Amino acid sequence: MWNFKQFNRSCIAPILLVFGVAGAATSVQAGNNPADPSKVVRVALEAPDDGFDLVRTYNAYSNWVAEAIFERLLTYDYLARPAKLVPQAAEAMPEVSDGGKSYVFHIRKGIYFAPDPAFKGVRRELTAQDYAYSFKRFLDPKNRSPSANVLEGKIAGMDEAVAKAKKSGRFDYDAPVAGLQTPDRYTLKITLTAPDYNFLYIMGFNALGAQAREVIDAYGEQSGAHPVGTGAYMLEQYVPRSKIVLVANPEYRGYTWDFKSTGSAWDEQLVHDMKGKKMPQVGRVEVSIIEEEQSRWLAFQGKQIDFDFLPQAAAPTVLDGTELKPSFKAEGIRMNTVIEPGLAYVIMNFRDPLLGGDSLEKNALRRAIAMSYNVQDEISQVRMGLAVKAEMVIPEGVVGHDPNYRSSIAYDPALANKLLDHFGYKRGADGYRTLPDGGPLVIKMATEASAKNVVFSEIWKRGLDKIGIRVDFKVSNYADNLRAATECKLMMWNGSWSADYPEGDNFMQLLYGPNAGQGNNGCYSSPAFDALYDKAKVLPPGPERNQLYIAMSRQMEADTAWVITVSRSRNWLIRPWIKGFKRHPILQADWQYLDMEKH
Known part of the structure; x- marks a missing residue:
């Protein structure tokens, strides 16, 4: 973690080594999503979502799904513990100057939004302006974002823009903001009102994934049911409070699985199973909302769910102390245990x-x-x-x-x-x-x-x-x-x-x-x-x-x-055909890191 007294340019180099690109995904050619549509992962959520416009909700289950659809500037290394930030849509960690008040991100070229009618048949590339727009949406008073506090008071000139919007009743998205500049198509410069030692973490906050203005303009209040991002998956079917189906985004650029083991036996097996694979492999994710623990457990036992955390009521049936009982091991079920942060x-x-x-x-x-x-x-x-x-x-x-x-x-x-x-x-x-x-x-x-x-x-x-x-x-x-x-x-x-x-x-x-x-x-x-x-x-x-x-x-x-x-x-139970699973302390949507064998 950041363990220093003065936050200035001389400190930035060691920070970037800590949060750097080691273990980050290696890009492959844009528009080359290698996902196999015959590989279908089935999972369940224990409570309903509230739509997928994360500007308007911080429902944990909405976040879980939206994480697979939208991309932030930064994300987390899949295997590293403690959790370590790495670039996602950004080419690298940001250039930091002015005593920790100025951050310059360079957006990867060749990242495209999933196809959607809002783009009127045009292939839509992600730009720095999409992040500037998305950050402004968080602070638009009309949206009453429950997560607005992550950015409030932080970006130079934004308080004035918000005050004008409150007075006029309309946020001017085209008006310049001193602390949120896009000097070219792929560069985002953020200037803070004061140094913020958590700002890089905020840039990895799930709800700050890039949204396209055309999509919000097209769907308005219904944007939560029409999420369009640049992530590995896109929404195919949505039955509120019942079922969610994601399919591979054909525009997703893909990556090569090349994460580094922490030395644990679990990690070593993951590296053995996954290293070098073109990702994502899973082409379809079917998410059911099953609120009742017993029903969810029956679904897992009936092989209708591929992995899930062990319902608390089922623990005496499944566990012998901290180990799986022999009957469950005989089915090839594995268990990944974590104390949630x-x-x-x-x-x-x-x-x-x-x-x-x-x-x-x-x-x-x-x-x-x-x-x-x-x-x-x-x-x-x-x-x-x-x-x-x-x-x-x-x-x-x-x-x-x-x-x-x-x-x-x-x-x-x-x-x-x-x-x-x-x-x-x-x-x-x-x-x-x-x-x-x-x-x-x-x-x-x-x-x-x-x-x-x-x-x-x-x-x-x-x-x-x-x-x-x-x-x-x-x-x-x-x-x-x-x-x-x-x-x-x-x-x-x-x-x-x-x-x-x-x-x-x-x-x-x-x-x-x-x-x-x-x-x-x-x-x-x-x-x-x-x-x-x-x-x-x-x-x-x-x-x-x-x-x-x-x-x-x-x-x-x-x-x-x-x-x-x-x-x-949480004791996560994983069926033997699922490969690459390791529960992350921050990331939720792990489907793009997994593979599955036909069964």
Whole structure:
């Protein structure tokens, strides 16, 4: 990781060696996608997408699919651990100058968008202007992007353009922006308002893949159902919340599989199976939405899914300790185990009239609720042991995580009851409490319809019953709950976050006040937390910034904004005909790195 005090030109050379092109794909002739249409990979998602215009959603399952369609300037080496940035649409890592404020990217020539009627029969090459346009779309107030915070305030002159758009009601995409210049067809120069030590990670953020203006103009509000990118795949069929079919993009330039092993036995096998192959090999990807764990597991057992993570409920049937049982090994099934660089948590809406606010009595209520939840029950009854208790906001595997950190909030219903008694939440004859003013006290928790979520609800109800708080579970679906959360409308909701980039800022920004509705779905607002965040974001990675991350975690606990629960352990089960699989901590859509044998 970046471990230096001064960010200037003399430091850039070593950075580029760390994030350089070693292990990056080698280009082959444009328009020569080698994918075999008879090679069909079948996979399942555990929740529905929300369309594929990532300017308008950060739904994890939308991101998963869109990653195969759109290309960013930078991506990640498939095998390297820890995760390492490498060029994707860029020819090389950027030229950096002006103390880390100026970045010059050179776009690869001969990259073409997938064919689409929006191009009116013309073969459409990717240019630097497509990235400039895409970045502007993120900040166009009309789009209300939930991920706008990744670019807000960073690009010189962009704040003024946004202010004009808010005043006029229209973003002028043709007006020049000082910090976003395209001096020629293949050069993008980005000038920042201040050095940003995470900026290269931001350029690898999935949602910043290039979009063509003609496509957005053609489809408008329906762009999410008509994604057109330069990636390995294009959308052939889309049945919202049911099925997604991707096929090889005939314009994709292809590459040669030449990633370097980390030395593990798993990597050595991958290199043996894949080195030198013209990629992608898989010509078709069929994605089913199967929300119920048992149904997804039955689909895998019936060979209707080629690889999937092991459903938690099936773990006792499949695992003998940390190993596959002999019957599954006999089928040729392999298992790739990873601790996700992610976090599961429960938001408590700071804007909610009943639960929110920064008064002592409201904080006491949130703290008591947090203390009523038994994380160990979640690990044993929901996760079936496939999780570890999370202690701080930044999970293991992400820069800024402190392995010695321990949360100040523990499961303790007895202490929670004393806290509620002290602040005047009185018990009635039925054993349930009222607000200090005598008003009704009912927690409304959003959830989804699945067997797993039923168990979550049971754990919550048991704990809340012990402290005398009624709870009403509101069942909807993931996509609708996410949309409501971005509007600060959910009182409580089980959430999770997997790293978009492996640096603590990616998690702390979920609690930053100005990001309410843009990742900060609990709409947490704390001047003390925000001041710490502002200090951290201008520091380079290192002990000083890590101490601020610890202070931010403590401040979140003091305000009890979240109930932090677990980081999940994922056991990916892979059928023997799938070659090249290794779960990446950041990348999701791995289909372009795989091959499959006929079976």
